[in-house]
Amino acid sequence: MTDPDDLLPEGLEDRLPTEAARLTAAMRGALDVLDSHGYDRVRPPLVEFEHSLAGRMAGVTPRRMFRFVDPASLRTLALRSDMTPQIGRIAATSLANAPRPLRLSYSGEVVTIRADQLDPARQRLQLGAELVGSDSAEAAGEVVALAVEALAAAGAQGISVDFTMPDLVDTLAANALPIASDRIENVRRELDMKDAAALREAGGEAYVPLIYAAGDFDEAIARMTELDDGGALASRIAGLRQAAQRVPADVRCTLDPAERHGFEYQSWLGFTIYAAGSRGAVGRGGTYCIRGSEERATGFSLYLDALPPAANGDAPRQTLFLPLGHDREVAARLRAIGWRTIAALAEGEDARALGCTHRLDGAEAVAVEA
Template sequence: MTGLLPEGFHDRLPPAADAAARLEARVLGHARLYGYEQVDPPLAEFADELATRLKAGGVRDAVRFIDPVSQRTLAIRPDLTAQVGRIAATRMGHHPRPVRLCYAGQVLRLSGSELDPQRAMRQIGCELIGLDSVAAATEIVQVAIESLHAAGLNGLALDFTLPDLVDTLAAGHLDPATLEVLRDRLDAKDAAGVAAIDRRYLPLIEAAGPFDGAMAKLRSIDAGNALASRLEGLSQIAASLDGKVALTLDPTERHGFEYQSWLGFSLFAQGLRSEIGRGGTYTVVHGKGREEPAVGFSLYADPVLDAGLGTAERTRLFLPHGTPVAVGAALRQRGWVTVAALEAGDTPQAQLCTHVLQDGEPIPLS
């Protein structure tokens, strides 16, 4: 067999490729209504520069190679967020804050996992750079949910997390090494392991589940009001969604949120076991120790499309051989996708058409 691809790579054929383009266009189109303007960074850049902006794992997950021109190491992006941050910090450093940017493009990981073997993926997202306030986070969450609805996805669920929760509660009480172990055990929901360090953190494991119940448990734990501002902000974000999605809270979840600050969230769609997107607050590195607050989200189109979500019915109108050009043009202006017969023996079935032009009108094929 010829045309084999490396492990973790795949072709996307019609109509799936059309569905991918439509999903991307609808998500970015809705983001533009909120003032997000698109940027398009290059597929690869200098590895050392990319590493300074990829806080979680650096370039360990990036495919690297030597540039024959500069003789320096280049890295193919494993994530687009870092590149958008670079653009905001350098080329658009003079732009009034906050700056709203959106993007879409391929990313490449060095290796996949057993649960997710794909290495090449399509990433779509928005970043609001210059603020990480409750108002900024509320806007980003709303754009994420509304853009998915605009793309035809329903049955959405949002799972919040508070990435710096444990650090905030443990400030001044635990040394860094013990704190890191505690984070890992809370993330793994290891009650025995948490109890062995400090039983006071055990209620955090129970404070996970449907949003209202989990928030009530967190408020009862926060006797010293160390989390009061975070919890109030989270409540405001949840209230702004007004029942548009199902809400849950897992306050100690850190997997995939290693570089987020006070807020993180994962997006899920009905019928899919894995998440379809992720977002939260973070900081953009400007160099020389200076950082800038930001908030954003990223969506991964592949799991959505592989599950058949966000797709539209395939509609193609067959134009019999000899149909006047003006007739086809008029039908396309009406929104029809037309496929003209180029030979007398061509058929609508051969061209995968759903309709045929008869007596000047589209007729569905039985």
């Protein structure tokens, strides 16, 4: 008999010990990498004014958030669905006078009111870094290399990076391949959909070759360079090359120049990160502009719960059963050198059933027999 109160709402779940331990270790590993590169962690609150969360980035819409009225202010609050706008707010307010470039990191739970089509989860662990004050190629290189290093420290394997050029159509429309401004949105959409016929119909004939430019990074960059007759994209192409050079040689890089989905607030460079066995993307980043302060920035977010469970299972941890009446000082000394202990509360407890591999006998750890 299941009490309905024992169930969790759709898309919200418990992480039980094995999975919680993996997630905690992954998070610590990734955060330690960010810290070692000079990124200072900040911890914004779970709940803010709706306007504050939604106002600072294009693409972060209140429709995706749980909202409710604050009895204290009578204003609408929202549960965060993305921490990036919070970091932008901190950079623009409390840390407005901190020297630039400003390196910040964060990690926390985010919740969306509805699941998306690809992922039923409504709560995710978001972890990331923002380099505030620069969106140069050097900044992009630092950030993409950092994202890969952090993800590897979180235990990801088979990492690959897919670059994109979020403002590609705007750039070309203004220069090399002019389109009427009322047609830009349609061209952008059909290009993103990779629908050549619809793209022609929308007046984007000249953009069709971009559909076929996607693929292996070096090949795609070569094709883009060919297509870029007038050199309108030259600085972007050089920037992409510089950033991709920072990615370790064993990480596969691709380029899908026209990909826009999920890059609503990025400017000249965006990237998506994948790992072997993960459900969908495990991370996303790029260059952008913080609304309000209009400061340029580069950053990324990782979603560590998208990583697959540890493939090799858990090696059984060395755990020491402490019988009733054991010497507590001996036990404390053993913990200090790395033992995990489980103390008996009553006679007759089964050390093996409690997960113990050893039992304390006097001052000695003796293996528990199978």
